[in-house]
Amino acid sequence: MVLVAVALAAAAIVSDDPPSLAHSEAKGVIKERMDLMQGLKDTVKAVTPMFKGKAPYEKAKVKAAGKHIHAHAGADMTELFPKDSLQHPSDALPKIWDDWPDFTSRAKDLKSLGKDLARTAGKSAPEGVTLSPEVAKLLPATATFKKIVKTCTSCHETYRKPW
Numbered sequence: 614m615v616l617v618a619v620a621l622a623a624a625a626i627v628s629d630d631p632p633s634l635a636h637s638e639a640k641g642v643i644k645e646r647m648d649l650m651q652g653l654k655d656t657v658k659a660v661t662p663m664f665k666g667k668a669p670y671e672k673a674k675v676k677a678a679g680k681h682i683h684a685h686a687g688a689d690m691t692e693l694f695p696k697d698s699l700q701h702p703s704d705a706l707p708k709i710w711d712d713w714p715d716f717t718s719r720a721k722d723l724k725s726l727g728k729d730l731a732r733t734a735g736k737s738a739p740e741g742v743t744l745s746p747e748v749a750k751l752l753p754a755t756a757t758f759k760k761i762v763k764t765c766t767s768c769h770e771t772y773r774k775p776w
């Protein structure tokens with residue numbers, strides 16, 4: 614059940630593409646944060662099949678994903694949201710600056726979860742084996758990955774225009 618939820622949430626993230634090509638017009642800090650977010654999406658997408666039992670589990674890849682997430686969250690993410698930066702084609706909501714402490718604390722949570730993923734990537738995990746969903750859900754890294762995906766989606770639900 615847990616894994617099904619992870620798979621569904623991850624699928625939602627992976628299909629998280631902008632509705633039109635408008636985003637190619639983004640400039641400055643809006644473009645920088647869209648690029649950062651797209652990089653996170655690619656990272657999540659690269660490891661999702663391992664947690665779904667659809668690709669061999671590779672510790673180094675999971676560890677690298679954790680490090681990437683760690684490096685692009687926290688202040689590295691929130692500094693790309695200067696006050697009232699809502700220029701076209703941004704999908705950010707003004708609520709970000711009304712609830713700035715909550716917004717930044719979510720970005721910080723993501724940063725520490727990235728570190729947890731890097732740390733737990735190799736724990737109890739066999740290298741190069743495609744895990745069954747039953748086994749995959751027992752891995753410490755799976756629990757962390759699930760939290761990461763939840764952190765992405767819940768921040769989007771709160772602070773980004775629905776697509």
Ligand code: HEC
Binds near residue numbers: 647723
């Ligand atoms: C602290 C809140 C927050 C967290 C955490 C967060 N995001 Fe975002 N994300 C946003 C906001 C706000 C936008 C809209 C930015 C804009 O359009 O200006 C966004 C936009 C995006 C986009 C669309 C980018 C584009 O080209 O328009 C993708 C993809 C994305 N996020 C993926 C992720 C992934 C994957 C994670 C987790 C690993 C994540 N985000 C974590 C707030 C967050």
